[in-house]
Amino acid sequence: QVQLVESGGGLVQAGGSLRLSCAASGRTFSNYAMGWFRQAPGKEREFVATISKSGERTYYAPSVKGRFAISRDNAKNTVYLQMNSLKPEDTAVYYCAASSIEGTTRQSWYDYWGPGTHITVSS
Numbered sequence: 001q002v003q004l005v006e007s008g009g010g011l012v013q014a015g016g017s018l019r020l021s022c023a024a025s026g027r028t029f030s031n032y033a034m035g036w037f038r039q040a041p042g043k044e045r046e047f048v049a050t051i052s053k054s055g056e057r058t059y060y061a062p063s064v065k066g067r068f069a070i071s072r073d074n075a076k077n078t079v080y081l082q083m084n085s086l087k088p089e090d091t092a093v094y095y096c097a098a099s100s101i102e103g104t105t106r107q108s109w110y111d112y113w114g115p116g117t118h119i120t121v122s123s
Contacts, residue, residue: 002026
């Protein structure tokens with residue numbers, strides 16, 4: 001089992017920045033690729049970003065590429081999502097997830113999920 005807990009959510013104005021953190025416990029963190037997903041009000045949950053087990057490779061959804069950056073610190077068992085130039089359409093609950101498969105955007109391939117943290121971007 002891997003337990004994940006997100007933090008860093010809140011209210012921010014459009015154009016601002018936030019950094020989300022996701023702390024992991026349980027099994028060896030570096031054995032898992034990590035991903036961030038989000039669910040906006042009234043919409044289905046969607047892929048945001050993923051990072052490989054070593055942190056060398058990342059992949060982003062087109063809607064956030066160039067604005068968001070995913071990173072990880074395996075010594076601290078933590079994955080981050082730096083979000084810049086935030087837009088009202090980024091308002092959502094953000095989830096981190098762990099997968100034994102690298103480079104996947106498919107939610108079904110992520111085995112463990114955090115409870116989520118809410119981001120509101122005001123215009």
